Amino acid sequence: MALHRPQTLRGEPVHGGAQGMRTGQVFPTLPPFVGRGDELRGLLESATSAFHTSGRVAFVVGEAGSGKTRLLSELERSVPDSVRTVWASCSESEDRPDYWPWTTVLRHLYAMWPERMHGFPGWLRRALAELLPEVGPEPQGPHSPDGGEENSGNGDGAGDGDSTPAHTLTLAPALAPPRSREARFTLHDAVCQALLRTVREPVVIMLEDMERADAPSLALLRLLVEQLRTVPLLLVVTTRTFRLAHDAELRRAAAVILQSTGARRVLLNALDARATGELAGGMLGKAPDTLLVRALHERSAGNPYFLVQLLRSLRQGLAAAWETEIPDELAGVVLQRLSSVPPAVRRVLDICAVVERSCERRVIETVLRHEGIPLENVRTAVRGGLLEEDPDDPGRLRFVHPLVREAVWDDLENTRRPVSRSSALGALATV
Secondary structure (H helix, E strand, O other): OOOOOEEEEEEOOOOOOOOOOOOOOOOOOOOOOOHHHHHHHHHHHHHHHHHHHEEEEEEEEEEOOOOOOHHHHHHHOOOOOOOOOEEOOOOOOOOOOOHHHHHHHHHHHHOOOOOHOOOOOOOHHHHHOOOEEEEHOOOOOOOOOOOOOOOOOOOOOOOOOOOOHHHHHOOOHOOOOOOOOHHHHHHHHHHHHHHHHHHOOOOEEEEEHHHHHHHHHHHHHHHHHHHHOOOOOEEEEEEEEEHHHHHHHHHHHHHHHHHOOOEEEEEOOOOOOHHHHHHHHHHHHHOOOOHHHHHHHHHHHOOOHHHHHHHHOOOOOOOOHHOOOOHHHHHHHHHHHHOOOHHHHHHHHHHHHHHHHHOEEEHHHHHHHHHOOOHHHHHHHHOOOOEEEOOOEEEEEEEOHHHHHHHHHHHHHHHHHOOOHHHHHHHOOOO
């Protein structure tokens, strides 16, 4: 397929920039798309099947900065012009209401096909009104779809600027008392029916950052996945590796997705040295030498976002600094991402960070026992892709990304939290 810019609607626009970046700080041109060709071809195959046979779902998993958003953007660029794309993301805001990604999707579908949604039967409009007030429960046009059974409204409240703003009404789920099980299912079924009745042409829906989704949104996702066969829809869901390792609700949703007909799992691994060289060459404007590629690959551990940040430092003339110090901007991003890690797991990282290359597992476990922290948190850090066994010594653990260790250690020094090299050595003396 040729590259196109299809019609698109996004819940949270993603500006061009480094893979995995959403800060709005962009390069003059988008860094080259490297090392993800097979993954893109797989998604395009799923799209073709979804549009010509039956609906499909793809589950994209990768660590923070692995290029999930960039991959989806390339998918958007590669599908035919006739394909509609919708983006929705799970906000990090603590004030977000339940079902926020689905509210975003419904709003975008309404913007594309308002007449279809106004044509829903009354029971469906009433059920959707909580998330999408624009469709009901009162009829929005001169004729009620239900033969006049709901004729108390003025019939012209949608789209003319007189209706109550949607953002003031969609807070109701967070403020209302808990729903009964039956009421919850009725709402979930209504959202599924809305999507199934509205989507008649090829559509790609991108649901990003589902590791931040509320439990009701994940339950709704499980229900929708079971019903996609009848519509030309590709549903792409992204999540971070760490949360998938320890979030039971997210794992349940993943299990349902992967059991669905034609489901595709896309795992974004680290870039290899060749892709690292291609990305460096594209950003620096010339082919880098072998030693530079090796150093960049070791420092970034193949993480596209880390690599782009190092190249930015290099391009700004900070050649000496990037090899020995983590750039301040990158350290801030790493720590912000680690803020969602459970405190006990973060404590494991603190302990491991005091040793430069790798840390005795026994030392970590001794400190944790002393502090009353369950040892399961060590396994969680490993399963979540934050730590790994040292290939040269299975009894030792090290950070998957050296830059993450540097960010954690700098944070320890700056905040003076009570972990030090001397305490680690003291723990070692007791085992």
